[in-house]
Amino acid sequence: DTISAGNVVGLAMAMTAEGVHDFGLRFGDIEAYLGVVEDIAFRRGIGAELAEGARKLARKYGGEALALENKGLEYPGYDPRGSYGMALAYATSERGACHLRSFAVGAEAFGDIDPFTLEGKAQLVIRDQNHNSVKWTGIFCDFWAIEIADIAQLIAAATGHPYQADEMMTIGERIWNLGRLFNVREGFGRADDYPPPAIFERPLPAGAAAGKNLVREEYEAALDEYYRLRGWTPEGRPTPEKLKELGLGELA
Structure with a gap:
């Protein structure tokens, strides 16, 4: 889609700029960008490689330090270095870096929540994830900022x-929790619930969040809190007690 395509082309440009591999794509070259998007769609030339996504492209050419993805899904436009809550939201999403599972940046950008701390973000992300699980299951429009009480009223009707x-x-x-159990069965665990290296190692160069990057120890603490509040083990597996509480005891 537009998010993954833009991300992977940006990765190819960054890898070219930093001498990792020359894809012939450079920041500011609009014509080349527009051309390679069509090449991705038809898997022509370098487009065939870019079509495989950021993770595979980075691993093939040694660009992991530049790739912005989680669980193989590319980051959208909300960089966690400017919205720390999104680091936890992307990393704990069952399908990778999806901003529709938890949109923590909304509270950080438009509320009175400090975007440059992970304190309290586990609760925020969990609330969003639970709310949105109901919203998407009910096939509600993303652009309808509907409250959970209103969803309950509509489904009751x-x-x-x-x-x-x-x-x-x-x-x-x-x-x-069902989504998490599926991922656990498929081999996912704590190691998959981390932002990519760039979020810790490469501060943003400009803008309102210039010089910002996450601290790994602080993220570890936030992930521990997230698992604890979820009722999961330190490795990110739902406990039998939590599953029984949710009526999923047969899956423990």
Whole structure:
């Protein structure tokens, strides 16, 4: 899609600029950019390699230090070095760097929450993830900033069951844990719940977040808190107690 395409072309440009591998793509060359997007679609020339995504491209040419992805899904436009909550949101998403699982940057950019700390972000991300699990399961539009109480009211009207907001959030938590169980079965664990190296090692060069990057020890603490609040083990596996609480005891 547009997010992954833009990200992987940007990676190719960065790898060219830093001498990792010359793809013939340079920042500011609009014509080359527009041409390679079509090459990706038809898998022509270097487009065939870029079509495989940022992770495979970086690993093939040794550009892992520049790649911005998690679990193989490319970062969208909300850089965690300017919105620390998004680091945890992307990394703990079951499908990789997806801003639709938790949009922590919304609270950080438009609320009174400090974007340059991880304190309190585990609670924020979990709340978003549970809420959005219900929202997407109900096939609600992303651009409708609907509250969980309103979702409960609408689903109650459609089904006849008197859903309440708290019950809907529990359903969202159940959905999230099911997704985690799928990933655990497929071999994912704590090691997959980290931002890429650039987020820790390469401060942003300009803008409002110039000079900012995450500190690995602080992220470790935030991830520990996230797992604890989720009722998961330190390795990120849902505990039997949590699964029983959610009515998923048979999957423990």
